[in-house]
Amino acid sequence: MTTAVSDGARRVRAGRATAAGRATPAGAFARHRKRLYVPFVAPALLLYTAFLLAPVAATVWISLHTWAGAGPMEWAGVSNYERMFQDPVFRQSFSNTLLLLLGGGAVTFALSFGLTMLLRDMTGRSAARSVIFFPNIVPPLVVSILWGFLFQADGLVNAALRAIGIAHPPAWLAEEDQFKVILLGIIWMSTGYYTTIIMAAVDRIPPYLYEDCALAGANAWQRFRHVTLPLSWDVIGICAVLWTINAMKTFEFIIAMAGSSSALPATSTWTASLYAYASAFMPSGVPQYGIASASAVVTLVMVAVLVVLIRRVMRRDALEF
Numbered sequence: 001m002t003t004a005v006s007d008g009a010r011r012v013r014a015g016r017a018t019a020a021g022r023a024t025p026a027g028a029f030a031r032h033r034k035r036l037y038v039p040f041v042a043p044a045l046l047l048y049t050a051f052l053l054a055p056v057a058a059t060v061w062i063s064l065h066t067w068a069g070a071g072p073m074e075w076a077g078v079s080n081y082e083r084m085f086q087d088p089v090f091r092q093s094f095s096n097t098l099l100l101l102l103g104g105g106a107v108t109f110a111l112s113f114g115l116t117m118l119l120r121d122m123t124g125r126s127a128a129r130s131v132i133f134f135p136n137i138v139p140p141l142v143v144s145i146l147w148g149f150l151f152q153a154d155g156l157v158n159a160a161l162r163a164i165g166i167a168h169p170p171a172w173l174a175e176e177d178q179f180k181v182i183l184l185g186i187i188w189m190s191t192g193y194y195t196t197i198i199m200a201a202v203d204r205i206p207p208y209l210y211e212d213c214a215l216a217g218a219n220a221w222q223r224f225r226h227v228t229l230p231l232s233w234d235v236i237g238i239c240a241v242l243w244t245i246n247a248m249k250t251f252e253f254i255i256a257m258a259g260s261s262s263a264l265p266a267t268s269t270w271t272a273s274l275y276a277y278a279s280a281f282m283p284s285g286v287p288q289y290g291i292a293s294a295s296a297v298v299t300l301v302m303v304a305v306l307v308v309l310i311r312r313v314m315r316r317d318a319l320e321f
Helices: 002-063 079-086 088-119 125-136 140-150 156-163 175-202 207-215 220-231 233-248 252-258 272-280 289-313
Strands: none
Touching: 002 289, 079 088, 079 289, 088 125, 088 175, 088 220, 088 233, 088 272, 088 289, 125 175, 140 156, 140 175, 140 252, 175 233, 175 252, 207 220, 220 233, 233 289, 252 272, 272 289
16 A cells, blocks of 8 residues: 555656646746847837837927927927917818818718729729729829829810810819819829728628628618628728828828929918928928927827727627628
8 A cells, every 4th residue: 555655656746747847848938038028129119219209209399399490499388289279270271181081081981882892793803903092003292293283274174074065164273172172182092092901801701691691682782781891890990090090191192282392282271281391391481390399299199089089989899700
């Protein structure tokens, strides 16, 4: 009996030693991984701090001062923000930004969803996807200049209108209508981009789900509402975030289309980003870096708040298919 107990104890100790031996490499790997964590993350964190966090902090600091870009700064506190919100040009710029964000976004996504459903079962959809994505391959500056030429008084659009019998086509580039043309151009350029992303999500949806809908007699809207939209919701949320960021920082399309080499566009076409640029790099007068920084800070805060709201509103449980 004693011998059997001793043999059993030895086997238990041997098993524990074997288990400890097996656990040692894993434990050593975990310790080595913790040691490597800092060397691998530190360079990225350093670059992130130097090129993002530090400039953001400097922008906030400048927004609290009156500064012409050279010489000493004068403390202004929140007076730059007060002056900015009292400026009718900023209010117009902010309204244009919201119109682009909300109105332009609604039209862009409506067209993107429509094209997605139209091209989903179409023969040659890969070629069609390449065609509608083409405006995003060309630099936005080139597209904006081309868009301006199209809508000139003797441009292609008015020539086509005259060809169908409209003797006096609209003055598209008049100051009161210029931002509408710009908004139309941004929608045209963005629709293909978001359509391509949404189509990539729709391609992952199993075809048998649409076949079941067809057998049940569902129409196109019902298929979109009950199959396409729920199963591509995460991707649509990402597209909404991308659109928010791109809309809030719209700049080059407007300045290239409506501006010139020696003058800024009319203030009726400005966005918040263009207002910040004009405040810092005015063709005439004293640069106002404090106002420009305040406008940039407001834009940054709006982007952060909107992105958080979009992610919260569009958060749903993941669907497996």
